[in-house]
Amino acid sequence: MPTLFKRCKCGAKIKINERACERCRASASAGANKMYNVFGRNKEADKFYQSKEWKAVRAIVKARQPFCVACGKPTQIIDHIVPIEHGGATLNLDNLQGLCRSCHNKKTAQDEEKFKK
Incomplete structure (x- = not known):
């Protein structure tokens, strides 16, 4: 055909x-x-995510968690477990986790719903 x-x-x-x-x-x-x-784009957030400090911490987390903690796919995004805008620590390794893009998008949607209340 x-x-x-x-x-x-x-x-x-x-x-x-x-x-x-x-x-x-x-x-x-x-x-x-x-x-x-x-x-x-949030200029303040963009400045933070381009900082040497963030890039160094991001590399540490990615090396420790090369796979998404939720599904096991390769880590694409380093996520703040408690979002920064809701009091989460910016550079604390205990507040960071490796996620794939899909799981990060799901978590972000859940966070928005959770913190909307």
């Missing part, structure tokens, strides 16, 4: 179930990231 194609807005040939070609997706993503960096 032949594969159906359509055209991206730039003219590139793409599969029928795709919205855009790889180049256009990358361009759109870069634009969204730029807008987020300018208008949405």
